[in-house]
Amino acid sequence: MPAYQLTVNGRARTVDADADTPLLWVLRDTLGLTGTKFGCGQGVCGACTVHLDGKAVKSCQTSLKEATGHAVVTVEGLSKDGSHPVQKAWIAEDVAQCGYCQPGMIMSAAALLKRKAHPSDHDIDEAFADHVCRCGTYPRIRKAVKRAAGGVK
Amino acid sequence: MTSRRDFLKVAGAGAGLVLGFHLEAKPRPGETAKTVFHPNAFLAIRPDGTAQVTVPKTEMGQGVRTALPLAVAEELDLDWSKVEVVTGQPGPDFKSMQTGGSTSVSTTWTPLRKAGAAAREMLKAAAAARWKVEAAQCRTEKGFVLGPDGKKLGYGDLAEAAAKLPVPKDAPLKKAADYRLVGKRTPRFDGPAIVTGKAIFGLDVRRPGQRFAAVLRCAVIGGQPKAWDEAKAKAVQGVKAVVKVPTGLAVIADSTWAAFKGRDALAATTTWEEGAARDFSSPALEAKMRAALTGPADDARREGDPAKALAAAAKVLEAEYSFPYQAHATVEPMNATTALSEGAAEMWMGSQSPNRAQERAATALGLKPEQLKLNVALIGGGFGRRLGTDFSTEAAQVAQAAGGGPIQVVWDREDDLRHDLHHPATLHRLKAGIDGAGALAAWTHRIAGPAVLRSWTGGQKAPSQAATETNGAYDIPYAIPAVAVDFAEVEAPTPLGWWRGIQIVPNVFARECFLDEVAHALGKDPLRFRLDLLGDRGIVKFGRDEADIRRLKKVLEVAATKAGWGRKLPAGHGLGLACHAYDGRTYAAEVAEVSVVKGRLKVHKVTCAVDCGLAVNPAGLEAQVEGGIAFGLSALFSQITWEKGRTVQTGYHDFPVLRLADMPVVETHVIPSAEAPSGMGEPPVPVAIPAVLNAVFAATEKRIRKVPIEDGLI
Ligand code: FES
Ligand code: FES
Numbered sequence: 050m051p052a053y054q055l056t057v058n059g060r061a062r063t064v065d066a067d068a069d070t071p072l073l074w075v076l077r078d079t080l081g082l083t084g085t086k087f088g089c090g091q092g093v094c095g096a097c098t099v100h101l102d103g104k105a106v107k108s109c110q111t112s113l114k115e116a117t118g119h120a121v122v123t124v125e126g127l128s129k130d131g132s133h134p135v136q137k138a139w140i141a142e143d144v145a146q147c148g149y150c151q152p153g154m155i156m157s158a159a160a161l162l163k164r165k166a167h168p169s170d171h172d173i174d175e176a177f178a179d180h181v182c183r184c185g186t187y188p189r190i191r192k193a194v195k196r197a198a199g200g201v202k
Numbered sequence: 203m204t205s206r207r208d209f210l211k212v213a214g215a216g217a218g219l220v221l222g223f224h225l226e227a228k229p230r231p232g233e234t235a236k237t238v239f240h241p242n243a244f245l246a247i248r249p250d251g252t253a254q255v256t257v258p259k260t261e262m263g264q265g266v267r268t269a270l271p272l273a274v275a276e277e278l279d280l281d282w283s284k285v286e287v288v289t290g291q292p293g294p295d296f297k298s299m300q301t302g303g304s305t306s307v308s309t310t311w312t313p314l315r316k317a318g319a320a321a322r323e324m325l326k327a328a329a330a331a332r333w334k335v336e337a338a339q340c341r342t343e344k345g346f347v348l349g350p351d352g353k354k355l356g357y358g359d360l361a362e363a364a365a366k367l368p369v370p371k372d373a374p375l376k377k378a379a380d381y382r383l384v385g386k387r388t389p390r391f392d393g394p395a396i397v398t399g400k401a402i403f404g405l406d407v408r409r410p411g412q413r414f415a416a417v418l419r420c421a422v423i424g425g426q427p428k429a430w431d432e433a434k435a436k437a438v439q440g441v442k443a444v445v446k447v448p449t450g451l452a453v454i455a456d457s458t459w460a461a462f463k464g465r466d467a468l469a470a471t472t473t474w475e476e477g478a479a480r481d482f483s484s485p486a487l488e489a490k491m492r493a494a495l496t497g498p499a500d501d502a503r504r505e506g507d508p509a510k511a512l513a514a515a516a517k518v519l520e521a522e523y524s525f526p527y528q529a530h531a532t533v534e535p536m537n538a539t540t541a542l543s544e545g546a547a548e549m550w551m552g553s554q555s556p557n558r559a560q561e562r563a564a565t566a567l568g569l570k571p572e573q574l575k576l577n578v579a580l581i582g583g584g585f586g587r588r589l590g591t592d593f594s595t596e597a598a599q600v601a602q603a604a605g606g607g608p609i610q611v612v613w614d615r616e617d618d619l620r621h622d623l624h625h626p627a628t629l630h631r632l633k634a635g636i637d638g639a640g641a642l643a644a645w646t647h648r649i650a651g652p653a654v655l656r657s658w659t660g661g662q663k664a665p666s667q668a669a670t671e672t673n674g675a676y677d678i679p680y681a682i683p684a685v686a687v688d689f690a691e692v693e694a695p696t697p698l699g700w701w702r703g704i705q706i707v708p709n710v711f712a713r714e715c716f717l718d719e720v721a722h723a724l725g726k727d728p729l730r731f732r733l734d735l736l737g738d739r740g741i742v743k744f745g746r747d748e749a750d751i752r753r754l755k756k757v758l759e760v761a762a763t764k765a766g767w768g769r770k771l772p773a774g775h776g777l778g779l780a781c782h783a784y785d786g787r788t789y790a791a792e793v794a795e796v797s798v799v800k801g802r803l804k805v806h807k808v809t810c811a812v813d814c815g816l817a818v819n820p821a822g823l824e825a826q827v828e829g830g831i832a833f834g835l836s837a838l839f840s841q842i843t844w845e846k847g848r849t850v851q852t853g854y855h856d857f858p859v860l861r862l863a864d865m866p867v868v869e870t871h872v873i874p875s876a877e878a879p880s881g882m883g884e885p886p887v888p889v890a891i892p893a894v895l896n897a898v899f900a901a902t903e904k905r906i907r908k909v910p911i912e913d914g915l916i
Contacts, residue, residue, distance in 0.1 A: 071459060074457055074458050083399070083405075088533045090614055136397040143393060144393075147533075150582075152399050174862060182832075183859055184583060189828070
């Protein structure tokens with residue numbers, strides 16, 4: 050098996066696994082980064098969302114090979130201490146219920162705000178179209194995104 | 203409450219687990235067992251002043267790891283920033299950790315406050331002894347005991363002395379007017395861990411040397427593998443073994459992905475003995491349910507003479523309502539991790555029934571429950587699914603068959619939908635008799651479907667079956683002279699389970715929509731009609747429950763007023779409402795504003811008024827209302843159907859869950875109350891569906907009597 054090189058949360062990592070292994074399982078099982086969640090493995094729940102070169106991608110639909118040579122950021126790497134504006138907004142709006150879907154939501158929110166500093170409601174709808182929160186935290190997600198947008202300017 | 207002494211007595215009987223429990227408050231470096239004040243199972247105060255509160259219920263997003271510690275912290279006057287929360291473990295201290303039925307706050311509120319109050323009195327006594335003053339001269343504030351002449355000592359400094367004092371039995375409880383934390387908005391305790399990815403759910407458990415397993419189960423309910431070729435699975439890189447377990451074939455691997463791939467490779471080689479359920483289908487079940495609408499049934503409530511009243515009625519309205527099988531579809535799929543050693547086992551999982559899970563897994567392993575240590579992880583969505591013990595027992599069996607573990611059994615999304623403990627379909631036939639004066643004189647509601655309660659009673663028919671299956675229907679709160687509500691059981695081979703809102707969801711949907719039909723047929727305003735039917739009554743008894751009609755009227759009036767009931771609406775918009783007294787404990791009313799444009803339904807806003815007694819944490823309570831409404835609205839478009847003994851649906855693509863863009867604005871009004879707190883996890887769910895469908899009628903004059911809403915129906 051060839052070894053694949055990628056950067057995860059700023060750290061160079063070498064991973065020995067099949068090329069088709071989804072990045073999700075590389076993160077969770079090989080690198081022990083369990084903040085990125087498994088919800089469906091079918092690309093329709095968004096729980097596994099991470100950043101690949103700053104863009105939100107579903108890590109269950111991204112193979113190790115595709116991630117090779119790129120910079121991966123997971124929820125653990127978004128900030129050192131929970132101080133990213135999105136994380137702070139999430140706490141301020143008390144968004145989480147069970148919390149399981151939240152790392153994926155937070156990664157999508159951070160990518161959205163990087164792309165668009167002041168997203169409209171429509172932008173927010175679209176950014177979360179592929180995300181499921183069975184606990185129904187949606188109203189607070191919307192508020193938290195807007196709060197984070199106000200905070201970053 | 204178990205006092206410290208009772209606890210020690212219990213402990214003498216089975217010393218093994220006591221250690222397990224004490225681990226929870228074990229001394230940290232620099233501390234000794236003597237310096238930690240651990241007056242009861244719920245609480246430990248360390249020399250540095252941190253207070254550890256052990257929660258006797260499972261956190262699944264409903265906020266018990268925030269609301270329950272608040273009860274202790276309030277009575278003990280803790281500094282909230284110095285509170286640490288841990289979840290209890292099933293065993294002698296926590297004999298019933300079962301978390302369901304929206305009962306966590308109501309059942310633990312008093313014991314937890316008493317635990318806090320007892321500790322407060324002990325700390326005061328310890329300070330008084332040190333200062334040589336009377337305890338009555340001391341008071342507590344934010345982690346300190348304050349005495350005369352400006353004396354002040356932190357709880358941590360008093361922990362060791364307090365630990366030597368007797369536990370008072372009847373320490374006084376605070377008056378609500380003196381509450382400092384309860385009733386204020388407190389953010390979720392686990393919030394910071396969640397947003398940084400540090401929160402550990404069952405699926406995040408990682409033990410040294412851990413392996414992963416996926417189980418190949420027959421898609422047909424109850425089917426078993428007949429023949430298979432393990433070589434195909436073992437050819438997959440990372441796969442270690444294939445073992446037979448009662449539920450199917452487990453593929454053990456060194457990563458989750460390898461386990462999944464191995465399982466898929468194995469599936470391609472496997473032939474099945476599909477068994478007796480292979481012909482089961484939704485249309486066949488529906489035909490049986492329809493027949494049962496007119497056959498024999500068990501009475502849940504019978505008052506007056508409904509047959510006579512219907513025969514004598516000037517007008518009889520009749521309608522059939524239908525609600526499908528539903529799945530829980532928690533975002534975290536089922537999983538559990540097991541490690542076996544000689545004569546002992548340890549498991550990690552999210553469970554709503556930790557004691558049952560412990561007992562059943564231990565039995566499957568040939569152990570006594572106290573030989574199995576069960577660690578309750580955070581739950582990535584419960585909704586009743588994790589009251590089941592199927593997945594935990596299976597995980598124990600996999601570890602045993604594979605020679606010990608630690609092994610994490612992981613379900614994928616398809617496993618989760620196919621092998622859920624589904625909530626069953628029901629058909630409803632309702633009749634309303636209107637007398638010559640235009641009054642509602644008779645009401646009958648027949649419910650036909652599989653009985654969920656049997657899943658909880660080992661397949662037995664419990665005496666309370668009819669009441670349980672008609673919950674939400676038999677306790678129709680309106681004053682009607684003749685009422686009959688009954689349940690006609692229809693057998694189905696599908697494993698069943700509780701679901702957020704239980705049978706109350708379909709039953710209140712049928713009841714509140716049909717009542718709306720009656721109001722419209724009589725030309726009456728649906729709000730006025732309900733208020734008149736509720737009448738000037740106080741506490742009314744329905745079989746095993748009672749409800750305070752005044753509280754129900756109040757939520758109805760508040761929701762309607764706040765939503766602007768009767769106001770002029772934009773074209774294509776409609777308002778609808780519904781209300782219910784949930785198990786006679788929590789009162790909820792919702793008004794939905796919807797529009798239907800070119801056949802597309804949009805729910806703009808839901809205004810909700812709730813009365814759940816004292817609101818311990820209003821922030822958590824509002825979250826439950828928002829989440830409950832989302833759960834209810836999801837059900838308008840989702841269903842599980844059966845074909846050839848298996849579910850048609852295999853993922854979120856064909857079992858849709860509400861997404862952000864479709865979430866309405868939710869406005870919550872909490873009725874101030876001094877009554878004991880009740881639950882809020884489920885009560886917002888059942889009223890959401892009829893409120894929306896009644897609004898659809900107001901907007902379109904189309905009456906939807908079948909969930910899910912079929913394409914093109916509106
Ligand atoms: S786990 Fe990747 S989208 Fe659901
Ligand atoms: S918070 Fe539970 S799934 Fe989103």
